[in-house]
Amino acid sequence: MREYSINVEDYEKLKLKIADQLEEKEEQYLKEKQIIIDNNQNLISEKDKVLAKLTSQVEEQSLNEKQIITNLKEKELYIAKLVKERQERVLKQPIKETSSIGLQFNYLIPSMDSLDSSVIIAGQKLFILQGDRSDSLQWEKYGFRLECPQGAVSKDTEVAVTALAGGNFKVPKSTVLVSAVYAISVSKGLLKPLVIELQHCVDLRKTSQTGCLKFVRAPLKSPYQFSIVEGGCFRVGKRYGSIKRGQFCCMGIVAEMSNGDTPSDSESEEGYETPPEGTCMMEIVFYY
Numbered sequence: 001m002r003e004y005s006i007n008v009e010d011y012e013k014l015k016l017k018i019a020d021q022l023e024e025k026e027e028q029y030l031k032e033k034q035i036i037i038d039n040n041q042n043l044i045s046e047k048d049k050v051l052a053k054l055t056s057q058v059e060e061q062s063l064n065e066k067q068i069i070t071n072l073k074e075k076e077l078y079i080a081k082l083v084k085e086r087q088e089r090v091l092k093q094p095i096k097e098t099s100s101i102g103l104q105f106n107y108l109i110p111s112m113d114s115l116d117s118s119v120i121i122a123g124q125k126l127f128i129l130q131g132d133r134s135d136s137l138q139w140e141k142y143g144f145r146l147e148c149p150q151g152a153v154s155k156d157t158e159v160a161v162t163a164l165a166g167g168n169f170k171v172p173k174s175t176v177l178v179s180a181v182y183a184i185s186v187s188k189g190l191l192k193p194l195v196i197e198l199q200h201c202v203d204l205r206k207t208s209q210t211g212c213l214k215f216v217r218a219p220l221k222s223p224y225q226f227s228i229v230e231g232g233c234f235r236v237g238k239r240y241g242s243i244k245r246g247q248f249c250c251m252g253i254v255a256e257m258s259n260g261d262t263p264s265d266s267e268s269e270e271g272y273e274t275p276p277e278g279t280c281m282m283e284i285v286f287y288y
Contacts, residue, residue: 082156083126118222119167122180127159131191139163143199144182145240152192159194160185164250170225171216175254178202178213183220184248193246199239200253210234215243218250226252 125139127146132155135148142163164181171177179200204210213234216226229251232243241253 079128082128082158120165122163122165124163125161127161129153129157129159131155131157143180143240145197145242147195147197147242149192149194152194153186153190154188157190158187160187168223169218169252170223171254172226172228174257175214175216175228176257177252178255179253181218181224181250181252183250186248190246193244195242195244196251197240197242198251198253200234200241200255201239202255204234204236204238207236210236212256213241214254214256215241216252216254218252220250224250226250226254228254 123142125142125144127135127137129135129148129152131148131151131153134150135146137146137148139145139161144161144163146159146161162183164183167181169177169181179198182196182198184196198215200213202209202213204213213232215229215232217229218224218226229243232241234241245251
């Protein structure tokens with residue numbers, strides 16, 4: 001009987017011990033559960049903050065893009081206004097003709113009235129230069145490029161270019177035009193020379209051939225009598241020639257032709273006369 005009493009007492013102690021352990025485990029579980037809940041809430045809170053920040057950034061970027069578009073439209077309208085005002089002034093003023101090849105035009109775009117019926121106008125382009133930075137402008141459609149060094153022009157200097165695909169052009173003897181003709185005008189005096197690049201249709205394969213190409217200029221007056229301009233750079237494999245100019249009028253590129261460039265009665269085995277030593281032989285591909 002006494003032994004039974006001891007066993008019951010031990011059993012009760014064991015029950016209390018197990019109950020305490022279960023209570024401790026439950027408390028530990030509840031603590032860990034609360035920690036997980038708190039962490040999840042923190043993650044949700046951080047997620048909401050990140051989403052709010054991203055939303056704010058997207059909205060700000062959208063506003064910036066709208067502002068950029070607005071600024072671009074305002075600049076386009078401003079440029080269009082300048083062009084319109086300039087053209088209106090041109091229409092009100094008589095065009096001055098000049099026989100001086102180097103004289104700069106005092107009008108924006110050469111008027112149709114100053115060109116005879118033989119001239120074919122391919123296109124017209126207006127460039128606006130600021131002068132406070134260097135500019136590199138291209139009109140690839142008609143083979144024209146313009147390099148403006150910093151400080152070469154004053155603010156809002158307008159450069160107008162008219163590409164002429166044909167006309168009553170008189171080139172120097174033994175030469176042929178290998179480019180379009182460009183009537184170039186500047187609204188203000190230049191502070192430094194500009195670099196113009198004109199596209200030609202000559203396939204330059206040797207360095208010796210580059211000397212056969214020359215820049216020419218002429219006044220805007222029919223007949224358009226061209227004369228050779230000293231200087232200019234032509235490179236093998238390149239279809240553009242470049243030259244520095246401080247004054248403008250009609251500009252183009254010619255190729256000096258040798259006797260071997262055209263068929264003759266005394267033809268060689270290839271069907272052309274063999275040119276004398278030192279003359280220029282090149283392939284001219286007309287695509288204008």
